Amino acid sequence: MVTLKDISRDLGLSVTQVSRALGGHADVNAQTRKRVRAAADRLGYRPNAVARGLKTGRSGIVAMVVSGTRTPEASAHLLEIVMGLSAEFSRIGLRFVLHVAQPDEDTVRLHEDLFLAGGIDGFIVISPQKSDPRIAALTRMGAAFVVHGRDPDQAHVHVDIDNFEVGRRMTDHLLRLGHRRIAFLTAGDNTFFSRERVRGLKRAYADHGLDAGMARVVGLPMIAPEGQRAASTLLSSKQRPTAIIAGNTLLARGVYRAAAMHGLQIPCDLSVLAHDDDLELFATDTFDPPIGGTFAPLSQAWVSVADTLQTMIEPEKEGLKHRILPLGFQIGGSAKSNSD
Amino acid sequence: MVTLKDISRDLGLSVTQVSRALGGHADVNAQTRKRVRAAADRLGYRPNAVARGLKTGRSGIVAMVVSGTRTPEASAHLLEIVMGLSAEFSRIGLRFVLHVAQPDEDTVRLHEDLFLAGGIDGFIVISPQKSDPRIAALTRMGAAFVVHGRDPDQAHVHVDIDNFEVGRRMTDHLLRLGHRRIAFLTAGDNTFFSRERVRGLKRAYADHGLDAGMARVVGLPMIAPEGQRAASTLLSSKQRPTAIIAGNTLLARGVYRAAAMHGLQIPCDLSVLAHDDDLELFATDTFDPPIGGTFAPLSQAWVSVADTLQTMIEPEKEGLKHRILPLGFQIGGSAKSNSD
DNA sequence: CGTCGTTTCCGAAACGTTTCGGATTAAGGG
DNA sequence: CCCTTAATCCGAAACGTTTCGGAAACGACG
Known part of the structure; x- marks a missing residue:
């Protein structure tokens, strides 16, 4: 391993000055700095991250x-x-x-x-x-x-x-389209983002002068099979929702499947929106029809x-x-x- | 941060002896070792990984x-x-x-x-x-x-x-079942595992006294769409294979899809085997009928x-x-x- | 000529650990 | 009572880096 000492010996300089030269400090002659840099290159010097970490307290x-x-x-x-x-x-x-x-x-x-x-x-x-x-x-x-x-x-x-906005905008969009019985599939109440989204949903109802009690909020693990199960239950209920908002595209995938099983066409018989994290690595799944809603690339x-x-x-x-x-x-x- | 020095000061011992006590060395009194351990616990001592790394040259x-x-x-x-x-x-x-x-x-x-x-x-x-x-x-x-x-x-x-065995056993299995025109979907020739598997396939043919020229080896990226494309080409060729071996389950997925598109029943109209890495995290996809072949859990x-x-x-x-x-x-x- | 400031350099200490070589003590054997 | 041995202990150096506090050299200024 090439160390500062090796460079200093090679150039007849002190370790201090070599360190300062490479570190870009002020009190070192421009000439010397150049010589030090050259020697460092020539000898193949790489600063030792562990030693630096010990001294500075930062390891990177x-x-x-x-x-x-x-x-x-x-x-x-x-x-x-x-x-x-x-x-x-x-x-x-x-x-x-x-x-x-x-x-x-x-x-x-x-x-x-x-x-x-x-x-x-x-x-x-x-x-x-x-x-x-x-x-x-x-x-x-x-x-x-x-x-x-x-x-x-x-x-x-x-x-x-802004998860409040996620809930508010999707709900608002559906309310404008005339929907009233909206189901909201999201995570459990112990997550802040879920509570914020529900708060946004309620605000949208209030802004339209409507009672948010018409909405159904369902808390569940946000994966496809859960979404399918929950949507299935909702769709076979007496007062079935006319629109479902899914907390992510995995849930939406489940909702699409449930709708198909119930013989319901999207969007004619059922409107669906979802928040989309725009996953890059698993974007293979495409929705038919293409799904609407808020989006914010996780990347x-x-x-x-x-x-x-x-x-x-x-x-x-x-x-x-x-x-x-x-x-x-x-x-x-x-x-x-x-x-x- | 609590260091060895802190412990040594607390106990009136030398840093050396504290280090040796905690390090489990021989020349330290059983009593002392116990006292050192207790003090370390009491003060909340944690050995500093960086300092140790600098001294020992190993960072963990x-x-x-x-x-x-x-x-x-x-x-x-x-x-x-x-x-x-x-x-x-x-x-x-x-x-x-x-x-x-x-x-x-x-x-x-x-x-x-x-x-x-x-x-x-x-x-x-x-x-x-x-x-x-x-x-x-x-x-x-x-x-x-x-x-x-x-x-x-x-x-x-x-x-x-043992990739040689992967190729040999799957091929052997199919040859025993009477198949002769076998297609082998695997990675390119620049991978060792692929070359080994092909070598295994040839050995199986030879062991049965058959000419391996009857087999078709196809090199391709080992993902589902590629498998589907390749299988599709194979299945519409004049002398279509009676069996296809897929290098992994992703390829097999593609083969199943291609077979369905060609109206072919597995296993009646087409036999399929695959090597299965037993992925734990993406095991959701199940095969119908369940796929046979070699397996070795990647985990x-x-x-x-x-x-x-x-x-x-x-x-x-x-x-x-x-x-x-x-x-x-x-x-x-x-x-x-x-x-x- | 003494003082001051600037520029450029260096010695030494420090970060927390491990380890080499030796020092101290007590017990045991003659 | 001295010598050897074993059991415990400790000081100091080292790992490679950064940085504090100065020192040396030099010109400028009064």
């Missing part, structure tokens, strides 16, 4: 802990997240440690272990729950971390989309997340803190005016 | 570089690999760095950068190509690494399955890969080096005797 490594889920469909999101995040961190020169926890492991403990052992500068937290203990632990330890999503019970740096989130974490880690770098990502709306062909 | 971090692919179906394998590997490394206490390269990045260079910066003890290489430059680079630098698969042109530690590979790499990194630990994983065969319901 960030980590994310995920629990090893075994539900296949949720994995689609996870892969998108892992690949997207990793690519982004790699791009900005941070190394990304992925820790997949055993099903029975305590993830809070894992965060502590990773952080207290040193060598991890910051963390990414995804899918925060209400009063998420991971967030509490990281805050307590004074670790740098960015949450994708939000936990309303704790203050933390986050990157998120964009990682740029913000990585950027934000970097600025938290490197004090000299000033960048964005909290970030709310833009939201789009596509009409699609899955919703139609209702005349009931 | 391993890395894998993958190129950011955009073909959705190949991602299924990738997720399985990433999650499986990461879980296994996490389990044995090594941190796993995932580096997703930009599409235009030089992966050889990335391996060099990661290794020469220090702080990476070893690497995992997957999907080796013929004369893979990554393997050459890692060997040249003297880095520890394990390859999943094999590059026949270079000597390296590997974990693999098992990671245990071996991680174990092997660990023994290469930690000199005291003795473990397995090369490893050929066991291979199974399931009859399924997708192949039937042929009377042509």
